[in-house]
Amino acid sequence: MSSGLTRQEQRVLFILIFAIAIGLGIQQCKQRMQASVDVIRINEQSASASNSASVSTSPSHETPTARPLININTASNKDLCLLKGIGPAKASAIIEFREQHGPFRTIDDLDNVSGIGPATIERIRKQITVGDIKPSATPSANAATQTQSLAVFPTPAVERAPAPSPKKININTAGLKELMTLPGVGEKRAQSIIEYRQRNGGFKSIEEIMNIKGVSIRNFESIKDKITITKQ
Structure with a gap:
């Protein structure tokens, strides 16, 4: 039984069907490729977010605080032993010297201590201090009162000879x-x-x-x- 289509029409119909099939196949391939790209993009975004979270939650490195200077006029034997090159014997010598001769006025005064020389002083110079050397005596309240009284009732000025130089x-x-x-x-x-x-x-x-x-x-x-x- 004849299909009613000429051979030329059948050929055109076959080519048309083939082209439609190829077009559908290409469309499906594009959709699959786009889906794969979306999955990869989502995975990359998840990994980036995970790394950011781990960095933000990691413990921060705190800057170590500087060790306070050791006051050689007040430090104990134990504190002085923390200094490089200062053992119990030298620490005791430092304490004994300041008790006998008064507080150290400068760091270089340590050179007067037995067993401590310039090399040791230079090694520990940046770790020590002599603190604030204050006068041993302060004016009494009575002296302050007397000064105020003299200000209210001034006495005649008396010329004094200049004090001799020390x-x-x-x-x-x-x-x-x-x-x-x-x-x-x-x-x-x-x-x-x-x-x-x-x-x-x-x-x-x-x-x-x-x-x-x-x-x-x-x-x-x-x-x-x-x-x-x-x-x-």
Whole structure:
């Protein structure tokens, strides 16, 4: 039985059906590829969110706080032993020195302590302090009251002779105790001054005192106005 279509019409119909089938196949492939891309994008977004959450919840690294300076005028034996190169014996020597000679005025005064030299001082300089050296005595309430009374009832002014300047210490003749009254000069350094002048026939200038081990420019500046090499 004939289909009623010519051979040419059948060929055109076949080509049309084939083209429709190919078009449907391509459309399905595009949909599958788009779905795969969406899945990959969702997975990437989930991974990124997970990493951000882990970073935000991880413990932060806190900056270590600086260790407070150790006050060599108040520190205990235990605290002094925390310093590098300072054991129980040297810590005891520091405490004994400040009890006998009063508080340290400068860090370099440690050079007067037995067993502690410039190398040890430089090693611990950034870890220690002498604190605030305050006057040992304060005006009493009675003195303040008397001062106020004098302000209310002033007495006639009396001309006074200028106070004599403090006597300078002759580093060529002074004894051990007299030398120890100088700022930063303890028993050890005073003994070094005496030994130096005996060995070299006396000081030719006050600057020559810096030839002594442990006497720095800073030490010299603090005592230069208090010493002399001539008799007064």
